[in-house]
Amino acid sequence: MLIQLNPTGVLDLLSQLEVDLLEQSSASERYKLFRNCALAVLNVGSHTDSSNEIYDKYKDFDIRLVSRERGIKIELENPPVTAFVDGEIITGIHEHIFSVIRDILFICQKYEKNLKEQKAITHMVFDMLRNADALRVNIEPNMVVCWGGHSINELEYKYTKQVGYELGLRGLNICTGCGPGAMKGPMKGATIGHAKQRIKDNRYLGLTEPSIIAAEPPNPIVNELVILPDIEKRLEAFIRTAHAIIIFPGGAGTAEELLYLLGILLHPDNTKQCLPVILTGPKESETYFKELCKFIQMTLGKEALDKFEVIIDNPELVGQKLKSAMTDVRNYRKSEGDAYYFNWTLKIDNDFQQPFAPTHENMASLDLHLDQPKQQLAANLRRAFSGIVAGNVKDEGIKAIKQNGPYILSGEPALMKDMDKLLQAFVEQGRMKLPGSKYVPCYKIKA
Amino acid sequence: MLIQLNPTGVLDLLSQLEVDLLEQSSASERYKLFRNCALAVLNVGSHTDSSNEIYDKYKDFDIRLVSRERGIKIELENPPVTAFVDGEIITGIHEHIFSVIRDILFICQKYEKNLKEQKAITHMVFDMLRNADALRVNIEPNMVVCWGGHSINELEYKYTKQVGYELGLRGLNICTGCGPGAMKGPMKGATIGHAKQRIKDNRYLGLTEPSIIAAEPPNPIVNELVILPDIEKRLEAFIRTAHAIIIFPGGAGTAEELLYLLGILLHPDNTKQCLPVILTGPKESETYFKELCKFIQMTLGKEALDKFEVIIDNPELVGQKLKSAMTDVRNYRKSEGDAYYFNWTLKIDNDFQQPFAPTHENMASLDLHLDQPKQQLAANLRRAFSGIVAGNVKDEGIKAIKQNGPYILSGEPALMKDMDKLLQAFVEQGRMKLPGSKYVPCYKIKA
Amino acid sequence: MLIQLNPTGVLDLLSQLEVDLLEQSSASERYKLFRNCALAVLNVGSHTDSSNEIYDKYKDFDIRLVSRERGIKIELENPPVTAFVDGEIITGIHEHIFSVIRDILFICQKYEKNLKEQKAITHMVFDMLRNADALRVNIEPNMVVCWGGHSINELEYKYTKQVGYELGLRGLNICTGCGPGAMKGPMKGATIGHAKQRIKDNRYLGLTEPSIIAAEPPNPIVNELVILPDIEKRLEAFIRTAHAIIIFPGGAGTAEELLYLLGILLHPDNTKQCLPVILTGPKESETYFKELCKFIQMTLGKEALDKFEVIIDNPELVGQKLKSAMTDVRNYRKSEGDAYYFNWTLKIDNDFQQPFAPTHENMASLDLHLDQPKQQLAANLRRAFSGIVAGNVKDEGIKAIKQNGPYILSGEPALMKDMDKLLQAFVEQGRMKLPGSKYVPCYKIKA
């Protein structure tokens, strides 16, 4: 089976110079990354955490750029048939394929591997969003970022749909990491809310990264897909795009996101910031949030708890609070002369922008003691959870664990004990991996 | 609670003369009908077959036209709160309210009560659809009418969603009677299919009638709602708008629809007609269709069976067949110089156009013998089932049954036996009424 | 040469009943009217006051309705070639042809010949505008009606273009009687102003009537054309659609318009009305306006002069005044609950609504004395000028003059003397007829 696809979006209009560079890029060491991401996008609907499983299944899949005088085409060999209807690719998947090419092969060429300067990193994040047409001028604040686990139970999943429905009814849009679970539920719910309100320009923004796209392939409902190069830029894209943030129950990744967010909001420059954050879930998840809050209070102090609100079992209230908060967000942005589509005034320290490579060495040497500034502690804890996510579902992490055994985390005993407890709870609640496999922890806590 | 609403659609632009007439109309004997339909539309989401239940619950609900120099407004007193989000009416429901006013109070004024002439009746059906902006010029055939029960089991409901999804993926639109069950499932499924294909001008056309709207309130997904004055005009609207028809499992109403359709397709003038019809359901519903086909064959003969196809448990195949049939439909219409948006060439006999009033007398005197022309038999059988639907869920019918006991149906013994069996099967399969109430038949078969 | 045209606008979507009626209508005594109007529209660009000249030139022209299952087509035989580019009709002219069919053959069927009741007449005017899609909801007031002569000199014509340019620069739209001269200049000027301001939804509304369309064929720039049945309904359409009115120099027709307008504005019910009126022209036309004002003062009194403003040689000031007046118009309409798109609150007396047939008898018996109420005098003077227009350029009038000689007007000597002087000035300034022919007066003043 051989399929040709025409480009969409910015790739529709390329110069011959750009086509040459794209071809070189696709033939280079980036080819594998590009092929795997394309495969992930085509293979949507499969349920597995293991990218290797997918790669094995589609060994004879190939993707090639074909250049013409007027630009490029894509040729797919033996793509997963689920992406097609009567031989024609589903439009949403078609667009996602070209988002992959755009972000993995095209725009990346403009940037050096290791940007150091803060303004340059933020510019890159902005540029990638702009290039993906994901920044809209003259639109009132309405983008709600939803975080939460890719592996949540049925009750929790239904709850995320209900929250999404209430957001959709109020004309709010959804941004998630675009995998399954808490990343899909709010979008599905919002779809119905938007339909009932006759909203046609509804946005389902998915922000992902190459190393996780296979485990969390974007649902075709996602109508704007951006693939940031690493988790740090992805997190920056989330919080600069967000007008509000909802955190549903989740595992290590969700903890990473919350710590990242709090670390930034605790920065003295951000005290005036207006960025509503709500943690919410069904009645049955109440203890989950209690434990999480306890951990936050112990590590980052009471002031961190003031940065968010917990609402249990009340999707309508979540919708109402966020809808009415949009006015505050708009007023804040206006008073600062800031854009609605990108939160420029939010201060993000270098600690949170620089990529953290989850090597065994880096993980082992994390400074996990309570007697350091709160932001710094948040940054280090964020890194610890980031490493665990990598060890759980990202290729590089899984490989490292296979070779060297679990990561060793050590630090202040009291802190390590609480962390262990939290992680243990994630394991027991099945939040680390999709059901169907027994979870073997990728870390060891050394008190 | 007092709410004011501005008009939508054609009611946005009225002359003072028209406003006067509307006010008179709303104050006249039509007021009750208008109020009840408006209430039904506002009360969407409730699950009951009994309009009286709803009317009782909202005794203090009132709706009034308020006239201004520039036109009308609507004032709602004590409307059901479920129609509102944070005090604002859901846009879809807002539109439905004004569809009710448009069809019940406004356009009806143009027409005498009892149109006799065939061309005039068809003109009225056309005019009501046009006035509702439900006829689109220059659009390729893509409207699939879905019929089926309002009370179907979970398996069947899921199946209707899957079929809707496959239709949506293929860019097909959905038209139903806009109640629950098989009338809602295909629309919900199509919504997801359309979203994945990035289709923005998706149509969910609901055709209903005043006497059934309370029992089958239009879901707000319905984005075009037309309320035809009686079941005969509603059926004509269905088949002249349809480019294809799917029949899911259902009860007496579905049988009425199938008999109506076959009676018309068997007319000699319609032999060339291109109107694909598929009966479909999950594996578990196979016997249902077998029994139905047996009844059809016995009554209308083998040629009637040639007018449709039965597909069991294969939503994708249903989607594929109908998608590819659209080309034939287009070619037929083109060759006849007919419109795509309205099937003018379809011959509908007077027998099928004239309203049938389900009085006990009319029901008792139906000619139910096999030795009459097939079309005529189809027309009479259609009337019999139509009466049973009225006795089950329509106000006038329920009232008549309460007063005079069940309808008595009599005719050729063999036919009556088969009919009894079929109806008995509907009862046993719970297709007559929504679950939660014991069904007491509104008819008696006198062999 | 035989051309087929598909319908546009509302005629795109007709029932078979409507097609039958249209065919009957086009074959009836209306055929000639319809054919002549269609010819006038096709023959745009010709410069003549004499419809007969045109009719003679295109004796072999024919237009026929062709009915299909799905509606109508039009067949043109030997149409003027100027309406075509490389064998294809110019889109603007194509639309005008179907405006003719819509207004002359289609909508007229709904109305009796001689409507008497005031509300019914206003409803008809409204209905024709609505049916032509010339009423726009939710648009701020911006429609400037421009009146003035079809035969004006080059200086005056340039001036009307400059005024139109200033209006266009300010986002105002133009409505005229859609012939040459002062009816075309403002539209041409506005086109450039709109282009510079990147306005894409610019409106050039032309209101005409069957008896004058040949002498004043609509320029294809007119993008909304409505053909009202007589001058009285046309005048009502003008002033109910207008948010402001400009009067350029003109002849008898312009005087008719001004008298009609003043007669209505002087009605006690209209004292609160907000309808800015400006008389304007180049320096060279100053005396024209002085004479006109003198005549108004003498006949209708000083209060009539307060209803308008005269601005000489200052297009920019005209633009500025009208632009800023739009806020007052909006506030007035809002305070009255009136529509922006149609001035319902304007009181128009029966005297101004009832058609005046310019027979010799009617003209002779006009009551032209100063000692009658001002509005009544305005109505009678309006009729006198209306008759003169008919005698100058309308078929029926020209024919009547040919048969019976000039109309005889008589009345109070002082008034008749002034009227004679004014008319004489029109003649001398070439305002009665297009240049190229010697003007023979169609009236005689009997003092």
Added chain:
Amino acid sequence: MLIQLNPTGVLDLLSQLEVDLLEQSSASERYKLFRNCALAVLNVGSHTDSSNEIYDKYKDFDIRLVSRERGIKIELENPPVTAFVDGEIITGIHEHIFSVIRDILFICQKYEKNLKEQKAITHMVFDMLRNADALRVNIEPNMVVCWGGHSINELEYKYTKQVGYELGLRGLNICTGCGPGAMKGPMKGATIGHAKQRIKDNRYLGLTEPSIIAAEPPNPIVNELVILPDIEKRLEAFIRTAHAIIIFPGGAGTAEELLYLLGILLHPDNTKQCLPVILTGPKESETYFKELCKFIQMTLGKEALDKFEVIIDNPELVGQKLKSAMTDVRNYRKSEGDAYYFNWTLKIDNDFQQPFAPTHENMASLDLHLDQPKQQLAANLRRAFSGIVAGNVKDEGIKAIKQNGPYILSGEPALMKDMDKLLQAFVEQGRMKLPGSKYVPCYKIKA
């Protein structure tokens, strides 16, 4: 008078890094260029060849970038009042101002001063057009480039309008150098043609360069403005964007354009190219074209004459020929896999891409002999005329002439004699400069 303007187009969405760079750029040596171009754009409607005249008149004009968190604004001090209506800038001029910033300050930063490689130069031209949103995907070929003099007589100007009208009637768009004369007439004519055909997405593309924008300021009808850095890139933009080219009478600049075009079309790689070229003018300009053709034949040979067609006094024929040629252009592009929006297959030699600086030295050393390859001769002749244009109307050229006297051109006597004759004709026909000043030649022919 101090005015603030919000950005339009791509400048609407800038990162803080980009804002910083823009600010630096506007404060640097580019400031003067930027200010002068902005002034030229604001000062549209003035008629002068002398930029200095304008600069002197508006000495106290200033333009500043103001940065905000969310991007930039522009502040104008003492701008020409003609750009404003009631204190608000005309939208078209507003857009042009930001085109200036985009092209002069923003995109230029991406490119080194002296690009050498052919692919890189073409990429830059493409990138500037794309960045200006002047490349449209999926549009059939319809762009007609019109070249001709900025100083032409009234008859010729009217003729260019008529040709533009015929193009507009046929749905063709216009691209010119966007100054007065033959650059404005076709756009004005097309506006009317487009309006009659109800074309709303009409394009009036203006391609200019910083050194000529003051002498040839873009009319606000130009709805896409791109300022290429030099004449060579501007010419490349013209011919890669063109689907056809019309050449009206003109002076040295028009000769430069024709020689550039012919030099390229004569390249062996371009023999298959489909690019229709028509030279046209009114009857009175016939000898002009005869002389031009004679010069072409003498210098570039008979084969050069085959590359174009001369049509005298027939605007309709010009329109018909180009309209029907669009099918050939489309077929050619399709067969080559080339884009419709940019002619990639057209080979442009280094000789035509490299900027020619019109210093006295460079002019004096031009190789003007007949015994060289035709393309090379065309390139050299092109440079000679280019220098004369600079000496006539470009700042740098005028300054050089003031300092060093006229350019000295020398070469083969026969050639020099013919060139002298041609230039002399241009002078006599008033094609070198706008009327109102006596033309003093900026060159001397040394035989």
